[in-house]
Amino acid sequence: xxxxDAEVQTASDVGGDGPPVEEKPYKIIFEANACFGAxxxxxxxxxxxxxxxxxxxxxxxxxxxxxxxxxxxRAAEVCPAKKDVGCIHVVDRRTDEELAPDPHGDGTLSxxx
Numbered sequence: 001x002x003x004x005d006a007e008v009q010t011a012s013d014v015g016g017d018g019p020p021v022e023e024k025p026y027k028i029i030f031e032a033n034a035c036f037g038a039x040x041x042x043x044x045x046x047x048x049x050x051x052x053x054x055x056x057x058x059x060x061x062x063x064x065x066x067x068x069x070x071x072x073x074r075a076a077e078v079c080p081a082k083k084d085v086g087c088i089h090v091v092d093r094r095t096d097e098e099l100a101p102d103p104h105g106d107g108t109l110s111x112x113x
Contacts, residue, residue: 011091011098013108015062021093024063028072031087031111033057041075041088048075048088059088076100082112 014029028047037055041048047060047068064072070088077100079086089111092102097107104110 010096018063026064027091028059028062029089032046034087040078045071045075073100
């Protein structure tokens with residue numbers, strides 16, 4: 001493995017194992033440190049809510065199934081944080097591919113920490 005390969009972070013490197021992939025094949029990776037509380041995610045997705053205490057967004061669940069995929073993709077796409085790249089990442093746990101926002105266009109995880 002080269003030094004460059006060692007620096008690439010995959011979605012499976014973040015968080016715990018979660019529920020079985022068959023039940024919840026999608027994972028939310030949330031860069032809470034980049035959230036500034038615009039609330040766009042909570043406007044378009046039931047899985048997202050604004051925390052009264054902090055004023056920041058938070059997901060109700062970090063693992064979602066097919067039924068909740070579209071709303072979470074939309075939440076990732078409308079997030080204005082990080083110069084409109086967003087701080088919400090939706091990843092297919094089966095492939096480790098970032099589905100949204102995917103600013104690189106190649107499915108690699110675009111977290112910034």
